[in-house]
Amino acid sequence: MSTDVLEIADDSPEAVLALYETRGWGDGLPMVPPTPARVDAALAALGDVDPDEVIATLPPRLGEATRRVIAVNAVLAGCPPACLPVLVSAVRALARPEVNLRGVNATTHPVAPLLIVSGEIAEQAGYNGGLGAFGPGNRPNATTGRALRLVLMHVAGAVPGPGDASTQGGPAKYAYCVAEHLAATPWEGLAPGLASAVTIHCGEAPHNFHDMESGDPGRILDKCASAMASLGQNNVVIAQGEYLVALGPEHAATIASAGWTTRDVASYLFERARLPATEIRANFTSIAWPPWMHAVPDGELMPMTGSPDNIKVFVCGGAGKHSSVIPSWGMTKSVTVPVES
Amino acid sequence: MTTTKFVDLTTRVAANFGLPDCRVVVVDHPLGGTDESTIVARADAAVDRIINQYTGGVAR
Amino acid sequence: MKIYAPDGRIGVPPKPRAPSPAVLTGLRVAVLDNGKPNARLLLTRAAEQLAARTGAVVELVTDKGPGHNAATACSDLVLDRITEEVDLVLTGSAD
Numbered sequence: 001m002s003t004d005v006l007e008i009a010d011d012s013p014e015a016v017l018a019l020y021e022t023r024g025w026g027d028g029l030p031m032v033p034p035t036p037a038r039v040d041a042a043l044a045a046l047g048d049v050d051p052d053e054v055i056a057t058l059p060p061r062l063g064e065a066t067r068r069v070i071a072v073n074a075v076l077a078g079c080p081p082a083c084l085p086v087l088v089s090a091v092r093a094l095a096r097p098e099v100n101l102r103g104v105n106a107t108t109h110p111v112a113p114l115l116i117v118s119g120e121i122a123e124q125a126g127y128n129g130g131l132g133a134f135g136p137g138n139r140p141n142a143t144t145g146r147a148l149r150l151v152l153m154h155v156a157g158a159v160p161g162p163g164d165a166s167t168q169g170g171p172a173k174y175a176y177c178v179a180e181h182l183a184a185t186p187w188e189g190l191a192p193g194l195a196s197a198v199t200i201h202c203g204e205a206p207h208n209f210h211d212m213e214s215g216d217p218g219r220i221l222d223k224c225a226s227a228m229a230s231l232g233q234n235n236v237v238i239a240q241g242e243y244l245v246a247l248g249p250e251h252a253a254t255i256a257s258a259g260w261t262t263r264d265v266a267s268y269l270f271e272r273a274r275l276p277a278t279e280i281r282a283n284f285t286s287i288a289w290p291p292w293m294h295a296v297p298d299g300e301l302m303p304m305t306g307s308p309d310n311i312k313v314f315v316c317g318g319a320g321k322h323s324s325v326i327p328s329w330g331m332t333k334s335v336t337v338p339v340e341s
Numbered sequence: 342m343t344t345t346k347f348v349d350l351t352t353r354v355a356a357n358f359g360l361p362d363c364r365v366v367v368v369d370h371p372l373g374g375t376d377e378s379t380i381v382a383r384a385d386a387a388v389d390r391i392i393n394q395y396t397g398g399v400a401r
Numbered sequence: 402m403k404i405y406a407p408d409g410r411i412g413v414p415p416k417p418r419a420p421s422p423a424v425l426t427g428l429r430v431a432v433l434d435n436g437k438p439n440a441r442l443l444l445t446r447a448a449e450q451l452a453a454r455t456g457a458v459v460e461l462v463t464d465k466g467p468g469h470n471a472a473t474a475c476s477d478l479v480l481d482r483i484t485e486e487v488d489l490v491l492t493g494s495a496d
Contacts, residue, residue, distance in 0.1 A: 004406035069409040103472040154407040162353040331472035344495040351494045359416040373438040384446035397421035
């Protein structure tokens with residue numbers, strides 16, 4: 001067994017917090033004591049698998065995330081055992097090279113991995129993709145998001161200072177987990193063909209946009225495009241950067257009823273979310289663009305990302321005409337993986 | 342080379358990647374948004390310590 | 402009572418650093434620009450002054466390679482070139 005066992009006087013949250021603080025562990029909130037009994041109960045949700053198999057090696061600390069270590073962090077966060085398959089899959093996704101976790105953890109930007117749960121597991125484990133999906137109030141969302149952050153802090157070493165250089169940090173670094181509202185999705189969703197899946201997207205906190213008046217997809221999405229077209233986001237100078245558009249169900253229904261697909265949404269936003277090339281060049285010298293973007297003349301409008309393929313769309317939320325857009329950190333790609341069964 | 346505000350991150354990451362004895366020279370923070378003459382002065386002031394690091398010294 | 406530690410073990414063993422040369426005269430120096438603002442200026446100036454003081458030669462000033470920048474690791478192409486062409490590397494890790 002590769003996981004260290006510590007002696008503690010009692011299993012009160014105060015005792016755990018005190019012990020962990022001396023070792024530089026924890027996110028500042030109270031934690032559930034990860035006793036062997038609780039960890040074993042969490043591991044049982046994964047079925048007959050090797051608890052000490054290394055699922056991923058996470059930078060910058062290069063700690064080995066075994067199922068047991070992941071379960072320890074799940075218990076700490078208050079995660080119900082039924083959420084373990086989601087958490088393990090999320091850790092597996094984080095280690096994919098296109099995520100660039102080393103950069104995500106070490107950057108001065110406030111980037112945090114958003115964990116999106118899709119499919120049967122969302123319903124079975126009780127994740128919320130409806131009203132108030134980004135929180136608060138739902139235990140699976142809150143604790144799975146928190147557990148993923150604890151894995152990042154403890155195993156990956158993404159501790160402010162020695163492993164996380166984020167200038168201001170951010171609230172999304174505490175817990176950032178949501179379910180995809182497939183029942184309200186007029187399209188095929190983020191994980192077509194998968195019964196249950198996890199998507200990881202490393203970006204900022206959501207930026208709201210609202211439109212309470214339009215029956216016209218273009219007018220709704222123009223508000224999104226306006227929120228995207230900002231000099232303040234990394235995407236403006238990093239062509240591979242993605243945008244994740246989280247449409248509320250009512251906006252999604254309006255857009256779909258006009259015959260638009262998610263590809264149409266992405267293409268429209270790619271065309272409409274633009275800034276004058278002159279303005280971008282005047283504000284930045286460090287720019288990661290492909291040659292064709294460098295060739296866009298001054299005076300022309302520049303897209304905020306290099307391709308419509310970099311604009312992803314999913315549906316979450318409840319009643320109301322609000323949606324949001326999540327700019328990425330830039331040098332990272334979202335990934336979708338099946339949930340371990 | 343690193344700056345005063347990133348010493349901990351630099352040394353920790355180097356150690357994590359298997360180089361606990363990585364040669365590190367520290368200059369004042371920040372570098373971004375600092376004028377050219379100040380950057381040049383910081384580079385010049387670091388040369389002795391760089392030579393010392395390369396030839397076996399430890400002063401940062 | 403017992404509880405688990407949450408951090409897991411680290412799988413990378415430490416490596417010894419390369420031995421230090423007694424003198425730098427004649428050695429070839431590379432500057433690896435990490436892509437952050439002013440990094441190339443700082444590193445190149447320091448390398449040039451080091452060369453002037455010691456008789457080393459600044460052989461190569463490079464970025465991390467096509468498609469790589471401050472947010473990514475250096476390309477294998479550039480690492481291979483550095484390994485083959487120089488004796489010392491000056492690079493940066495900061496803002």
